[in-house]
Amino acid sequence: MNNINDWFKNRIAVLATMHQKEKAIAPVLESQLGVKIQVPENFNTDYFGTFTREIKRLGTQIEAARKKAEKVLEMSGETLAIASEGSFFPHPAFPFVSCDREIVLLLDKKHNIEIIGQEIANQTNHSHKTLKTFQEALEFADKIGFPEHGLVVMVSVNATEESQIFKGINSQERLREAVEKALAQSSDGKIHIETDMRAMYNPTRMKVIETATQNLIEKISQQCPECCCPGFDVVERQSGLPCGLCYAPTSLILLDIYRCQRCSFVQERRFPDGKQTADPSQCMYCNP
Structure with missing residues (x-):
């Protein structure tokens, strides 16, 4: 299947939400993938953790989203699920500024693939x-x-x-x-x-979820050069970009390694940031 839509068109995608995330997610996925989003009744996502902390999140952010997707497939009997999970944390450079990391996960049991889109934004009212x-x-x-x-x-x-x-x-x-x-x-x-911070009460967060869904579409559109499977994505980043002055390796990224989760084809892509050398200011020898 060389066309992305051949993988998903006219399939039901069950969205694991009780907080109206379909408002942000459904228009993007239905228009771009040709799927029909279905929101199950009486699906309690609070079981997987709450922002108000009375119920601790089950595992990491990705693990929680995956558990939601697996559970909603079990309930519905379908083979395609979408789940979303958000997390808020201090900005690495500005500790008093909150960041919102949203992930949107696609789990396809028919083709045995999992693809994750994400967005990290400091546009949040988290306080x-x-x-x-x-x-x-x-x-x-x-x-x-x-x-x-x-x-x-x-x-x-x-x-x-x-x-x-x-x-x-x-x-x-x-x-x-x-x-x-x-x-x-x-x-x-x-x-x-x-x-x-629940999506239905936070339009700022809802916009970030929509952007993460757009990123999911981008990830899906990256097809394996060998088998055309969607989600051909980076699994490892290696540092070592040479200094532009002394050519010693730096901590900046030299290459990205992509791997297909279906056929395991691997591809290395050098200079992913568009630079073949690093500024000497980034070199531990030129700028110790």
Whole structure:
């Protein structure tokens, strides 16, 4: 099958979500792959972990997405699944700035392939605060794009009981009610507020999921030169790009190694960043 659409066209792709991610994912995959996205009823993705931490995520980000995909295939009896998983962490260079890493995973049991798209963005309103009053809650809400972006109020940052966590707050009335209830349960007069990072309450995150889905399409479009299998992707990056002055190897990338997950064909591609030598400032000998 030389044409990408021959692999997926007219197939049902079951999307493992309960948070309306089909709004970001379905238009891209249906138009680009010719699949029909189907969202199962009563599929509880909270089982695989929650942003509010009362349920710990099962494994790594990719492992959690894979478990969702496998479970939804088991439930539906289909052979093609899509699953998404997000993670928020401090920016490597700017620790006080949050980053959003979104992955969108395609699991195809018919052809026995798995392809992952991703996007890492610092466009996120991911934030939290400890507070004592409703006025402080309003001030926090104004900074994070409320009410278009939802909020979560908790009796404490480590709350695990459902009665101590108020999610999906998207109006001032609901915010006041949640703050008053949480303060009534608090033992020290302090409560915790944070952004609701579930996709349906966070349009900023939803856009990043859409971009990750576009990246998945790009990965799918990379076909193996030998067997035309989609998802011919980098499995290893090797450093050693030579210094432009002394030609000693540097820590910059010299080549990417691609491998087909279907026929195991391997291909090396040198100078993936478009540079054949490194600036001497990157050389440990020229710039010790």
